[in-house]
Amino acid sequence: MLRLPPFRYHRPSTVDGALGLLGEFGDDAMLVAGGTDLIPNMKHRLFEPAHLVALRDVDELRGIREEGDRLRVGAAETLSAVASNPDVSRLFPALAAAAGHVAGPQLRNAGTLGGNVCLDTRCTYYNQTRFWREALGWCLKKDGDVCHVTKVGRKCVAAHSADTPPVLATLDATLLLAGPEGRRELAVRDFFVADGIANTRRQPHEILVEIRIPLASARLRQAYAKLRQRKAIDFPLLTVAVAAECEDDGTVVRIEGVVTGLGSRPRILTGWDEVAEGRVLDDEVVEELASRAHRQCHPLDNIIVDPEWRRAMVPVYVRRALLDLRAA
Ligand SMILES: Cc1cc2nc3c(=O)[nH]c(=O)nc-3n(C[C@H](O)[C@H](O)[C@H](O)COP(=O)(O)OP(=O)(O)OC[C@H]3O[C@@H](n4cnc5c(N)ncnc54)[C@H](O)[C@@H]3O)c2cc1C
Structure with a gap:
């Protein structure tokens, strides 16, 4: 069983109260809201704050x-x-x-x-027990100086x-x-x-x-698609969000797609307006946008599922999101 490290739990009721506690305890303190990510991470000794400042009682x-x-x-x-x-x-x-x-x-x-x-970002070599990480020789994101994903370089790609x-x-x-x-x-x-x-x-x-x-933004047609291993519980292997402003006849005024689950930040797909502006979002435009997304996305071996398969899924999920948007 993985146990939590010891910590003191504080329950301020105002933002100023929470800021005061963070100021008082400095780097020894962390914020906790629902704790659904932080607490497992503490059990893995990714964080060991002496003070947790809870946000659940802060009315604001x-x-x-x-x-x-x-x-x-x-x-x-x-x-x-x-x-x-x-x-x-x-x-x-x-x-x-x-x-x-x-x-x-x-x-x-x-x-x-x-x-x-x-x-926090996630990686195959980071979201592991202390014992596992130590056996591997730690990693760039926590306690080490090697990135096991890229093997070279000083940049973490979780x-x-x-x-x-x-x-x-x-x-x-x-x-x-x-x-x-x-x-x-x-x-x-x-x-x-x-x-x-x-x-x-x-x-x-x-x-x-x-x-x-x-x-x-409520006037935008919107859609969202998520790739994951199981239909419940799993973190995204790929998330696609799309939004478009359209004329009444369906002509695109502006359109945007953002993906995540691949690199360290959500990625805004570029060049979509050049493809779709002034055109109706028909199957041809959807295919052009999907293949454009495929060309722009190059997942790394940073989460457990094969990066080539995740890359192959990019146009599939962009297409699904755009078809949902068109039907919205
Ligand atoms: C089995 C499992 C599956 C999961 N699947 C998914 C998934 O599919 N998709 C997904 O997105 N997430 C997933 N998560 C992660 C997590 O449950 C969610 O992201 C959740 O929204 C985190 O919110 P929280 O309030 O629990 O954050 P916490 O764990 O309390 O905090 C997370 C981080 O945010 C900081 N923080 C929290 N609130 C604030 C604030 N108001 N201001 C500043 N910093 C703050 C904390 O200090 C901490 O660093 C999963 C977790 C588990 C355990």
Whole structure:
């Protein structure tokens, strides 16, 4: 049985209270929301914080409601709450679908949207017990200086493996972060960086307070498709989010596709407007976009499933998402 390392558990009720605790304990503290990723990682000794600062009692991190020209989703809202919320389902069905496809029901009841956005990257050589990692000689992301995926190079290539950020990016969502210096808003599409060790622009002691989605994005046709080994519980091997603004007759005004599960950050597929703008999304356009995605995606051997097969699945899942979008 894997046991947790010892830690002290703090339950502040305000964002300032949580920031105060993070300031007091410095690098010895970590935030925990649902704990569905952090707690297993602590059991694997990937993190051993002496203090856990829980976000579950912080009221400001709750609530899903329209505010002005956007829908705000508190970062501590559970994935189940997001997936079943009538406003989310009506306005942003792709987000409801993505939240509803994370892991399994129990994990969605505890896991939060904020935790999903801030999820640590994953790799075959990282998400293992301490004993396993030690036997291999550690790895670049934790305790070592070798990347077992690339064998060369100093860059960690652990995979971004969260389902909701690609959808949030296509919906032009932003993130409200609170830190010791105050608050700032950052677009989801600018939040991630290509570094498997620290793949977001969130500072260690910043708290994600809310996710903001412009109501204007509700006019987009949206879809989401996920490749995984089993139909429940599994992390994505590939996630595809697509969104398009279309005229009444179906002519594309703008279209975007974002994939993840391959590299260290969600990838915005390029050149889609050049292919589809001014055209109806017929089978020919769908095929052109799918093969374009295939040319752009080159998965690495960073998660357990064969990278060549995952690459072959890219056009399949892009096609599925686009056909769903067309039918939306
Ligand atoms: C068996 C299994 C299957 C899974 N399958 C999937 C899957 O299919 N798709 C998927 O996307 N995920 C999956 N997960 C991972 C996880 O359940 C979800 O990503 C979940 O949304 C994480 O949210 P949480 O609240 O539990 O985060 P936590 O585990 O509490 O935190 C995760 C990270 O985010 C940080 N954090 C959390 N909230 C905030 C905040 N408000 N501000 C700043 N930092 C914060 C924490 O410090 C930690 O580093 C799976 C997990 C397990 C155990």
